[in-house]
Every structure is written in structure tokens, then in C-alpha cells.
Amino acid sequence: MTPPLVTTSVQEEDTTEMPKWGMAVDLDACTGCGACVTACHAENNISTVGAEQAARGRAKHWIRVERYWEGSFPDVRLRFQPVMCQQCDSAPCEPVCPTYASHHTEDGLNAQVYNRCIGTRYCANACPYNTRFFDFFNPAWDKPLHLQLNPDVSLREVGVMEKCTFCVQRIRAGTIAAKADARELKDGDITTACVQTCPAHALVFGDLSDPDSRVSQMARAARGTALLGDLGTQPNVTYLQRQTP
Amino acid sequence: MRIVTVALCVLAAGGAGIGCQPSPRALPARPDSARLPGQTDDVFTTARPSLAVAVNDFLVRRPVPVQPIEFPHDVHAGRRIACDEYCHEGVSTQAVAGLPSLRTCMICHNTIATDRPRIQSMTAMRAAGRDLAWQRVFDYPPSSHVRFNHAPHIRTGIECSTCHGDIAGQTVARRNVALTMGFCVTCHDQQQASVDCQSCHY
Numbered sequence: 001m002t003p004p005l006v007t008t009s010v011q012e013e014d015t016t017e018m019p020k021w022g023m024a025v026d027l028d029a030c031t032g033c034g035a036c037v038t039a040c041h042a043e044n045n046i047s048t049v050g051a052e053q054a055a056r057g058r059a060k061h062w063i064r065v066e067r068y069w070e071g072s073f074p075d076v077r078l079r080f081q082p083v084m085c086q087q088c089d090s091a092p093c094e095p096v097c098p099t100y101a102s103h104h105t106e107d108g109l110n111a112q113v114y115n116r117c118i119g120t121r122y123c124a125n126a127c128p129y130n131t132r133f134f135d136f137f138n139p140a141w142d143k144p145l146h147l148q149l150n151p152d153v154s155l156r157e158v159g160v161m162e163k164c165t166f167c168v169q170r171i172r173a174g175t176i177a178a179k180a181d182a183r184e185l186k187d188g189d190i191t192t193a194c195v196q197t198c199p200a201h202a203l204v205f206g207d208l209s210d211p212d213s214r215v216s217q218m219a220r221a222a223r224g225t226a227l228l229g230d231l232g233t234q235p236n237v238t239y240l241q242r243q244t245p
Numbered sequence: 246m247r248i249v250t251v252a253l254c255v256l257a258a259g260g261a262g263i264g265c266q267p268s269p270r271a272l273p274a275r276p277d278s279a280r281l282p283g284q285t286d287d288v289f290t291t292a293r294p295s296l297a298v299a300v301n302d303f304l305v306r307r308p309v310p311v312q313p314i315e316f317p318h319d320v321h322a323g324r325r326i327a328c329d330e331y332c333h334e335g336v337s338t339q340a341v342a343g344l345p346s347l348r349t350c351m352i353c354h355n356t357i358a359t360d361r362p363r364i365q366s367m368t369a370m371r372a373a374g375r376d377l378a379w380q381r382v383f384d385y386p387p388s389s390h391v392r393f394n395h396a397p398h399i400r401t402g403i404e405c406s407t408c409h410g411d412i413a414g415q416t417v418a419r420r421n422v423a424l425t426m427g428f429c430v431t432c433h434d435q436q437q438a439s440v441d442c443q444s445c446h447y
Contacts, residue, residue, distance in 0.1 A: 103442070105441050105442075105443050106439070106441055109443065111441075111442060111443040111447075113390075113442040113443065113446050114390045114446065115389070115390050115442075115446055116442070138290050138291045138292035139290065139291055140288050140289065140290040140292070141288070141289045141290075142287060142288055142289075143286070143287055143288065143289050145289070146289030152340075152392060153447070154387070154390040154392075154446075154447065155291050155387060156291075157291045157292075157388065158291075158292070165443075165447060168443055168447045169392065169447060172392070172394070172444070172447070173340075173394075176394060176396060176397050179397065179400075180338075180396065180397070180400060
């Protein structure tokens with residue numbers, strides 16, 4: 001029996017409810033500008049692999065903007081749909097991981113632990129959204145570009161899987177800051193890089209366990225749908241379908 | 246040559262992480278003026294330059310940090326200067342503990358112990374516009390993927406010595422507590438803090 005490292009009683013009963021992080025995407029508002037993709041790369045130290053490797057399907061984009069052409073010439077329309085990890089409640093990537101690197105956290109995030117990952121890539125094969133990416137190479141930045149790397153996010157080495165984390169570094173920092181001020185987290189305290197950057201406010205991030213949060217209201221909207229919802233993955237990202245024809 | 250490259254990549258994927266990079270990009274050679282002071286290499290990468298470095302990383306064998314001056318922690322702690330009072334500022338409000346600049350030293354040493362040769366050498370350094378290049382003693386290796394935040398630990402009343410050992414009794418700070426994951430998790434369990442992987446690893 002080891003003696004306790006800390007003798008003072010520091011932990012008070014935590015009465016606050018665990019948040020459940022979610023996102024909503026208003027497809028009516030998305031203009032497909034790609035600012036979210038750029039912001040995500042900058043925030044999360046996502047490396048590029050070069051054109052040759054990207055052509056082999058080894059590019060990494062934790063969020064991407066999918067393009068859909070509809071109609072036939074000359075009456076064609078271009079639709080956009082940003083796709084990131086859907087942070088599924090019933091995630092297909094989790095049960096297939098032999099090392100529990102891919103697992104569910106208490107606050108509803110689908111986490112990827114790089115230390116545990118041995119690179120079997122089962123999770124990427126199981127994911128129906130193609131939002132998991134394997135590091136085929138050690139990341140490299142031409143100096144002095146390495147000075148813009150975010151110190152709050154790990155650099156993933158070769159051989160591990162990586163994916164959208166809902167900017168977990170911002171969630172942790174926001175939670176700690178709220179605790180320091182002895183206040184509850186309020187809607188809008190924590191925002192992900194893509195949401196912060198979206199010029200059309202098409203992306204909204206927040207706590208789904210709070211019924212009054214903006215993301216909860218959007219998730220309840222009549223035109224809210226889940227991406228590939230019939231697969232039963234129970235995503236925490238809601239897409240608001242287009243009203244315009 | 247190709248076989249060697251493949252073998253290296255396999256080794257790297259196995260956790261060693263040695264020199265496996267995307268195929269070299271055809272970039273124009275950069276002039277020396279584009280380099281930062283002290284920069285010798287044009288590419289920053291997590292790849293280990295050699296097998297020896299990879300093995301040392303794997304076994305957590307790290308060189309003892311060499312400090313610019315032999316700072317006596319015991320003398321300053323004996324004068325009842327709290328760790329975060331001047332030198333390691335920000336530790337109670339931010340993620341990372343600050344390291345003092347020469348200017349901070351000189352707040353006191355403009356007037357205190359000015360007859361000592363070490364203080365005189367610091368005064369000379371300041372006059373020459375130089376600063377102290379402190380080496381971190383207690384950081385985590387990048388491959389551990391640990392994001393440690395001091396502030397919440399300090400706020401809950403954990404003493405510096407719990408994790409850093411008896412620095413107040415040392416001259417130059419040495420890593421005398423093994424900050425392993427078991428060490429962290431034991432305390433987190435006792436304090437009923439979260440032991441979810443993603444509380445610290447992200």
C-alpha cells in the first residue's frame with residue numbers, strides 16, 4: 001500500500017453533468033470555401049505528404065469539403081458538404097481496435113490515443129465516413145515553418161492513426177479555465193478551429209447535453225439529419241439539409 | 246538501396262521512427278539568408294536521425310541537461326523565495342512553468358551579492374545584451390504525447406515537491422523523480438481525477 005501522494009483533500013464532489021460534445025452543420029450556409037480545412041491543418045499540426053503520395057490516397061484532412069454536382073447541363077448545381085469525424089456514439093472504429101487506442105471518452109468523444117496505436121488500420125477500414133488517416137511518414141516541415149506548429153497538439157509519428165479530435169486541446173483548456181474561475185461552462189466558451197473560422201457560420205459546436213445550447217437546438221431542427229444515419233452509428237454531428245432547391 | 250529504405254520504414258513503423266519521410270520534394274535550394282540563426286538543417290521532422298537516438302528515446306535515456314550557470318536552488322529556497330514568486334512565473338495560471346530571464350535575476354542581484362564572481366559574470370552578460378539559455382529538466386519527450394498543464398495541479402494544492410522532488414535542497418535541478426504514467430495515474434486515482442487517456446494524451 002503506497003501512501004497517498006497528496007494529503008490535503010482537494011477533490012470536491014463534482015455535481016456538474018458531464019458534457020456531450022456535438023456539432024451541427026447548416027448545409028444551406030456552407031459556401032464550400034475550405035477555410036475550415038485550412039484552420040484544421042493549422043490548429044492540429046496536420047502534415048502534408050506531397051502530390052505524389054496524395055495521389056496514392058495518403059493525404060490527411062481531418063475535415064474535408066465534399067462536392068456534389070446535381071442536375072444536368074446547363075441546369076447544374078454544386079453542393080458542398082463538410083465532413084469530419086462524426087464522433088459516433090456507436091462508433092464502428094472502436095470495437096475493432098486491438099489495443100483500445102480508439103475508444104470513447106466520458107464526454108462523448110471518440111478518442112484516438114497515439115501512444116497505444118500500433119497501426120493495424122482496422123479502424124480506418126471500419127469507418128464508413130473515411131475520416132481516419134494513417135501516418136505513412138514522419139511529418140516534416142521545411143524550416144522555419146515548424147515555428148508555427150501548435151504546442152498544444154502532438155506531432156504524430158509514422159505508423160499511427162489520426163483523426164478529428166473535436167479540438168480536444170481546446171475542450172481541455174476551456175474546461176480548466178472555467179474551473180479556475182469557479183464557473184460553469186457556458187455555450188460558446190469552447191469552439192473548435194473549424195467552427196471558429198467558418199465565415200458563413202455554417203458550423204456550430206457545443207454541448208448536446210445542454211438543451212438550450214445552439215447546437216442542441218440545431219440538432220432538434222426538423223431538417224436535421226445524420227450522415228449515413230441508417231448505419232446506426234449514432235453520430236454526434238447533425239447536418240441541416242438544404243431548404244433551397 | 247531500395248531494400249534498405251523499406252527495412253528502415255518497417256523499423257520506423259515498429260515504433261522506432263527512424264528517418265522515414267515522404268519522397269524528397271524538388272524544392273529549389275534556399276539561400277543561407279533564409280535560415281534561422283543556428284539552423285543547420287532545412288527540414289524539421291519527428292524522424293530520429295539515427296538508430297542510437299531511437300533506442301535512447303525508446304528506453305527514455307536522456308542526457309543530463311547542462312545549464313548556463315550553476316544555479317543554487319538551495320540558497321534561494323533558503324531565503325524563502327517561493328518557486329513561482331519571480332523565477333517560475335505563470336505556473337499557477339498557465340500550462341507551462343516559466344524560466345527566468347537574466348532580467349529577472351537582476352531585479353535582486355543589482356544590489357544583492359554583487360561581489361560574487363558568478364553574479365559579476367551575469368552583470369557582464371546583461372551588459373553584453375545576452376540572456377541565459379536554460380535547459381528544461383522536467384519536460385516530456387515528444388513521443389510520449391503528454392500535454393501536462395501545471396495550473397489545475399497547483400490550484401488543487403499539490404506541492405511542487407510532489408512531482409519535482411526536493412529541488413529546494415539541490416543546487417542545479419536534477420530529474421530525481423521518475424514521472425512515469427504509473428506515478429501520474431496513482432495520484433489521479435487517489436484524487437478521483439480523470440484517468441481517461443485523453444485527459445493527458447492528445
